[in-house]
Amino acid sequence: MSGAILQAPKPTLSLLPRRDVVLPAMIFLVFVLLPAIAALTARQYLLDVGARMMVFAVAAVALDLLVGYTGLISFGHAAFVGLGAYAVGILSAHGIGEGLIALPVAIAVSMLFAWLTGIVCLRTRGAYFIMITLAFGQMVYFIATSLAPYGGDNGLTIAARSTIAGWPLLKSDRAFYYFTFLCLLATYLFCRALVGSRFGRVLRGAKENAIRMAAIGFGVRRFQLVAYVIAGGLGGFSGFLLANLTEFVAPAYMSWQQSGELIVMVILGGVGTLDGALLGSAAYLLAEEWLSGITENWKVIFGPVLVLVVLFARGGLIGLGSWLRRRFAHV
Amino acid sequence: MSTTLFLVQVLNGLQLGVLLFLIAAGLTLVFGVMDFINLAHGVQYMLGAYLAVAFYGLVGNFLVALLLALAAALLFGLLLEFLVFRHLYDRDHLDQVIATFGIILFLNHAVRVVWGAAPLTLPVPEFFTGAVVLVGGLLYPVWRLVIIASGLAIAAGLYVLVSYTRIGMLVRAGATNARMVSALGVNIERLFMIVFGFGTMLAGFAGIMIAPIISVEPGMGDNILILAFVVIVIGGIGSIRGAFIAALLIGLVDTLGRSFSVDILRLMMGPSSARMAGPAIASMLIYVLMALVLYVRPTGLFPARGR
Numbered sequence: 107m108s109g110a111i112l113q114a115p116k117p118t119l120s121l122l123p124r125r126d127v128v129l130p131a132m133i134f135l136v137f138v139l140l141p142a143i144a145a146l147t148a149r150q151y152l153l154d155v156g157a158r159m160m161v162f163a164v165a166a167v168a169l170d171l172l173v174g175y176t177g178l179i180s181f182g183h184a185a186f187v188g189l190g191a192y193a194v195g196i197l198s199a200h201g202i203g204e205g206l207i208a209l210p211v212a213i214a215v216s217m218l219f220a221w222l223t224g225i226v227c228l229r230t231r232g233a234y235f236i237m238i239t240l241a242f243g244q245m246v247y248f249i250a251t252s253l254a255p256y257g258g259d260n261g262l263t264i265a266a267r268s269t270i271a272g273w274p275l276l277k278s279d280r281a282f283y284y285f286t287f288l289c290l291l292a293t294y295l296f297c298r299a300l301v302g303s304r305f306g307r308v309l310r311g312a313k314e315n316a317i318r319m320a321a322i323g324f325g326v327r328r329f330q331l332v333a334y335v336i337a338g339g340l341g342g343f344s345g346f347l348l349a350n351l352t353e354f355v356a357p358a359y360m361s362w363q364q365s366g367e368l369i370v371m372v373i374l375g376g377v378g379t380l381d382g383a384l385l386g387s388a389a390y391l392l393a394e395e396w397l398s399g400i401t402e403n404w405k406v407i408f409g410p411v412l413v414l415v416v417l418f419a420r421g422g423l424i425g426l427g428s429w430l431r432r433r434f435a436h437v
Numbered sequence: 438m439s440t441t442l443f444l445v446q447v448l449n450g451l452q453l454g455v456l457l458f459l460i461a462a463g464l465t466l467v468f469g470v471m472d473f474i475n476l477a478h479g480v481q482y483m484l485g486a487y488l489a490v491a492f493y494g495l496v497g498n499f500l501v502a503l504l505l506a507l508a509a510a511l512l513f514g515l516l517l518e519f520l521v522f523r524h525l526y527d528r529d530h531l532d533q534v535i536a537t538f539g540i541i542l543f544l545n546h547a548v549r550v551v552w553g554a555a556p557l558t559l560p561v562p563e564f565f566t567g568a569v570v571l572v573g574g575l576l577y578p579v580w581r582l583v584i585i586a587s588g589l590a591i592a593a594g595l596y597v598l599v600s601y602t603r604i605g606m607l608v609r610a611g612a613t614n615a616r617m618v619s620a621l622g623v624n625i626e627r628l629f630m631i632v633f634g635f636g637t638m639l640a641g642f643a644g645i646m647i648a649p650i651i652s653v654e655p656g657m658g659d660n661i662l663i664l665a666f667v668v669i670v671i672g673g674i675g676s677i678r679g680a681f682i683a684a685l686l687i688g689l690v691d692t693l694g695r696s697f698s699v700d701i702l703r704l705m706m707g708p709s710s711a712r713m714a715g716p717a718i719a720s721m722l723i724y725v726l727m728a729l730v731l732y733v734r735p736t737g738l739f740p741a742r743g744r
Contacts (some may be wrong), residue, residue, distance in 0.1 A: 179531050226728045229735045233474055233530055233674065237666040238731060241724050244663045248720035254713065362663060366476075366538045373535050403550050409543030413521055416528075416536040 126381070129424075130294065133384050137287055141280055154351075155395055157283050159388045160290040161347045166371040166383035167290075167297050168340030173369065174378030175301050176333045177313035179236045182223075182243025183368045186216040186338045188360025190345020192250060195262045195355035205268030205276070205350075212346040213339045219246070220338025224331045243365050250357040261356025268350055276350060286347055290384075293340055297380055300336070309333055370412060376424025385423045441575050446696045447689065452581050454688025455588030459643035460661060461668040461680040462595060463636020469612035469675020470632050471526050476537040477517070479662025480544040481637050485510045485644025486653045487548050490557045499562035506645050507638055514637025518630060526629065541659070549655045556652035584646050591639070592681050599677050608632060612675035664691075667723055671730045673737030683738065687723050694719040 137160060144152035165187050172178045190212035197208050223242045230238055256262045267276040276282045300306050312319040312326045319326050349355050358364070367390065375386025393411075397404035419426055464478045488506035496502055521540065525533045561580045568576040599605035607628055610618045619625040644658070651657070668687050672679025699715035706714070730738065 173531065179534065181534070223728075226732050230731055231735075233468065233472075234670060234731070234735065234737075236474065236530060236534060237670045238727065240663060241667050241670070241727055244660075245721055245724035249717050252716035252720055254716075363659070366534075366541075369531075370535060370538065373531070377531070403546040405542040405546040406550060409539040409541070409546070412539030412542065413536045416532050416539070417521070417524055420532070 129381050129427075130384065133381070133388070134287075134291060134294075137290070141283055153279055153283055155391060157279075157286050157351055159391050160283075160286045161344055161351055162368070162371060162391065163384050163387040164290050164293045164347060165341050165344035165368055166375075166387045167293055167380055168337040168344070169368050170372045170377065170380055170383040171297055171300070171333055171340075172337045173372055174380075174382075175306060175313065176309045176330055178228075178330060178334065179369070180239045180334070180337070181236050181362065181365050181369065182239035182241075182246075183337070183341055184360045184362070184364035185243040185246040186220060186341025187345040187348060187364070187368075188246060188250060188355075188357070189216045189219055190342030191349035191355040191359050192256070192262075192345075193342070194268065194346055194349035195264055196256055198264045198266075198268075199256060199262060203266055203269055204272070205270050205346075208268050209343070209346050212342045214342075216342025216345070217335050217339040220335045220341075221331070224334040224338075228327050228330055228334065240362055240365070243360060243362055247357055247360045247362070250360060257356070259357060261354060261358070264349060264353045264355065267353060268346075282350065286351070289343065289347060293343065294380065294384065297340075301380065305329065305332075374412075374415065374422050376422035379424050382422055382424045389423060442696075444571070444575055445577065446693055448577060448581065448585070450689035450692035451685065452585050452588075452688070453692055454685035455585050455592075456643050456647055457661070457664055457668050457688055458592060458681050458684035459588055459639050459646075461665040461672070461684050462592075462677055463639040464665050465669040465672065465675055465677065465680045466608065466612070466632050467636045468669065470608060470615060471611075471629050472615070473522065473526055474530050474533045474537065475522070475636075476534060476662065477540040477544070478636070478640055478665065479658030480541050481510065481514060481640040481658070482644040482661060483548065483653075483655070483658035484513060484544065485641030486559075486648040486657065487552060487557070487644075488641070489645040489648045490559050490653055491552070493559055499559075503645050507641055510641030510644075511634055511638045514641075515630065515634050517637075518633050522633065523626075523629075545655050545659070554655060556654040558652060559648040561649040578650070580649055584650075587646065591642075595677055604628075604631065664723070667727050669737075671727055671737055673740040676737070676739040679737060679739030687726075690726060691719075691723050694722040698722075 137156060140156040141153055144150055144156075165183060168186075169180065169183045172180045172183075193212035193215050194208045197203070197211060202208065223239070227235055227238050227242070250256075251259050266274070267282065270276065276285055301310070308319065308324050308326075308329050312324070312329060316326050345359070348359065371386040371390045372383050373386065374382075374389055375384065376382030393408060394404065397407050401407070415422070421428070460478065460482055463481075464475065467473055467475050467478070485506060488509050489502055492502035492505040492509070493499060496505070517540065521536060525536055561578075565579045565583050568578050569582070571577050597605075599608060607618060607623055611625070611628060611632075615625060618628070664687060668683045669680055671687070672681070672683035695716070698719040699711050702711035702715050702718070705711075734740075
C-alpha cells in the first residue's frame with residue numbers, strides 16, 4: 107500500500123525547461139567554461155579555485171542529503187572527507203598510486219566508518235546527534251594527528267596524483283579539473299535521482315514525521331543509516347579528489363571547523379535543494395578568496411555575515427533568489 | 438609506572454575534569470533550559486583567559502584582574518545574548534549551530550586582530566606559586582590544586598543553588614519543561630538570561646583560572662568545547678550532576694589514558710608498535726567511552742528532560 111502512496115507525481119509537460127533544471131544547468135555550464143575563461147583572462151588561479159569549489163561541492167551535496175533531506179545534522183562530515191584523503195595518502199606512501207585502487211578504498215573506508223558510527227549515532231536524536239557526530243569527527247582527527255608514520259600533525263605529501271590504470275591522466279591541472287567536473291556531475295545526478303526515488307521520499311517523510319513513517323511500516327532508522335552511509339561514501343569520494351587536488355593530506359582536513367564550514371556551505375546556498383550545496387560551496391570559496399584579499403583575518407567579516415544570514419536570510423542564496431523573483435515578478 | 442606518577446596523573450585528571458565541569462555546567466544548563474546549542478561557549482572560555490591577561494596587564498593584581506575579567510565576560514555574554522542568541526531560542530538547532538559557529542569564527546579571529554596571533558602568558562599569582570609536598574614526597578604545583586579546589590567549591594555551590602533555592606528549582610523545572618514553567622507565570626526570558634549569563638561566567642572563570650598554566654591563544658576554546666560536549670552528552674543534557682560525574686570521568690580517562698597507554702600496550706606488544714598505537718588509542722578512549730554510554734543509554738547517564 108505504502109508504495110502507492112509514495113508514487114512520484116506525474117511530470118508536467120511544458121515547452122520551457124523547468125526552473126529547477128535551469129539553475130543547475132547554469133552552474134555546470136559556468137564550471138565547464140571556467141578553464142577557458144581562466145586561459146583567456148590569464149588568471150590561472152581560477153582553475154584551482156574552480157576545482158576546489160567542485161571538490162567541496164561533492165562533499166556539500168552529500169551533506170545536503172543528510173541535513174536537508176534526512177533531517178540529520180551531521181557535524182562530522184569532514185571526517186569522511188579526511189578518511190578518503192588519507193586513504194589516498196597512505197596508499198601512496200606505500201607506493202600504490204593507482205586511482206582504480208585508491209578511489210574504491212577511499213569510498214569503502216568512509217562508508218565503513220559511516221556504518222559503524224551511524225549505528226551508534228542514529229540511536230540518538232536531535233542535538234545529541236549533532237554532538238555525537240561532532241565527537242566522532244574529532245576522534246578521527248586525533249587519530250590522524252597521532253599517526254606519526256604518516257606525518258602526524260604536519261600531514262603527508264603525496265608523491266603524485268593518482269594514475270588511472272597506470273596512466274598519469276590526471277597530471278595536468280586542466281585534465282584534473284575536468285575529471286573533478288565529471289565527478290561532481292555524477293554525484294549531483296546520483297543524489298538528484300536518489301532524493302527523487304522512493305527511497306528519497308521515505309527519507310523526507312521521516313524528516314517530516316518519523317513516527318508516522320514508522321506507523322505505515324517503514325524501518326525509518328535503517329533508511330537513515332543507508333543515507334548516512336551513502337553520504338559518508340560520497341564524503342570519501344570528495345576526499346579522494348581533495349587529496350589529488352592538493353597532493354597533500356593533513357589532519358586539518360577533518361577538523362570540526364572544516365565540518366562546520368561544510369554545513370555553512372549547505373546553509374549558505376539553501377538547505378534541502380542540492381543546487382544550494384553547489385551554489386553555497388562556490389559562494390563560500392569565492393568569499394574566502396575575495397575577503398582574504400582584504401584582510402588576513404577574513405573570518406572577522408565572514409562570521410557576522412553568517413549570523414546575519416541565519417537571522418534574516420533563511421533559505422540561503424536559493425531562498426534569496428526566489429524572494430527576489432516573487433518580489434519583482436510583476437514588474 | 439610508579440605510584441607517585443600515578444597519583445600525579447590522577448590529580449592532573451581531576452584538574453582537567455574540574456575545568457571541563459566549569460565549562461560543561463553552563464553548556465548543559467543553557468542547553469537543558471533553553472534547548473539552545475551554543476557552540477560559542479568555547480570562545481567564552483577563551484575570552485575569559487584573554488580578558489584576564491588584558492586586565493592583569495592593566496592592574497597587575499591577579500585577584501582584581503579575575504574580578505574585572507569575570508564582569509567583562511559576563512557583560513559580553515549578555516551582549517551576545519541580547520544581540521544574537523535571544524533571536525535563536527525558537528529556531529531549529531541547525532540555525533543555532535550556524536549562527537554560533539559564525540560567532541566562533543568572528544571571535545577567534547577578533548582576538549587575533551586585537552591581541553595578535555602569538556600565544557600570551559599570565560603569571561601564576563605570587564601567593565600560589567611553587568609546589569607543595571603531598572603524601573609520599575610527591576611534589577605538585579599549588580596553582581593546580583587551587584584550580585581543583587575552586588572547581589569543587591563551585592560544584593558544591595552549584596549543587597546547593599540548583600537543589601535548594603527558588604531559582605534553582607525554576608532552572609530544574611525549566612530543564613524538564615520550559616513551556617510549562619512559562620505557562621505557570623514565570624518570566625522565562627529573564628530566567629533564560631540569568632542562566633545564560635551564569636553559564637558564560639562559569640566558562641569565563643574556567644578560562645581565567647587555566648590561563649596561568651597554559652598559553653593563551655586564539656582557538657584555545659575549540660577543542661575544550663568538543664570535550665565539554667562529550668561530557669554533557671555522557672552526563673545527560675540538562676543535568677548538573679551528570680555533567681559533574683561525566684566531567685571527572687572524562688578528565689581522568691583522558692589524562693590517565695594518555696599517560697599510561699604506551700605502558701599498558703607494552704605488556705601486550707612490542708615497544709615500538711606500542712609507542713605507535715598508544716597515542717592513537719589514548720586519543721580515541723573518551724570517544725569510545727561516549728559511544729558505549731550512548732549505545733546503552735541514548736540520552737546519557739542522568740537525563741534531565743522527561744521526554
